[in-house]
Amino acid sequence: MTKRTGRRRILYLAASLLFTVVTLLIVIGGGGWWVLSHPQTPVPPHWNPLGDLTVTAPVTPVTAYQLRRALGDEAQCRAALSAAGVVFEPMDELVVDQNCGIAGRGLLSGLTTARIEAIETSCTTTLRLALWEHHVVQPAAREILGTDVRALRHVGSYNCRRMRTAQGQDSGWSSHATADAIDIIGLQLGDGRSLTLLTDWDTPGPEAVFLHRIGRGACDWFRVVLGPDYNRLHADHFHLQGPGWGFCR
């Protein structure tokens, strides 16, 4: 064997190796896509990045990705809510001006199990609220208080106004101006107890432990969560806001 044919042989081997690797990648990648997108895929929906969000399914590393897609697609958002038994009657989009209005508007009156006094809000706020109720509020109530939550009490979602700060009125528009937030003041429990942030947040006991737990847990599902520990404007409610810069106080 000459030096020249030896080099040619090495080149040939390298090329065939490259070809095999590329073919394998295409087969595995394409096969993976085919397995995930097949209607009878063995991958459970809540583990499947191509699957739609199910509000009541166990939370997996894929859930945040599915949630992002549902938040960006009104039809998918409404379908996820109705599959979870959330009562959110469709309403026409509200357009007031460039600062105020509600996209994906509806009338919310029931979450996955808890009721809520009928309120006009957006699909995205409702979706985050339902996820919080199912994955944080109800499990915490059962674990800490030995009962479930029968109703959430709110003081509004949509409000065409500017932001309020401890120093007075701010120049920016509030997330309430687009119903991207909801204010929760308390809860009614299955055993008849009624909790409010104003009276139970700072009173030592299981009720306070529960309220602190669900306040922290809201940060899993909302980007901005402000409560009694933030400032006096929030002494009596959780401000739960969908879009934002990731701020939990």
Ligand SMILES: [Zn+2]
């Ligand atoms: Zn608020």
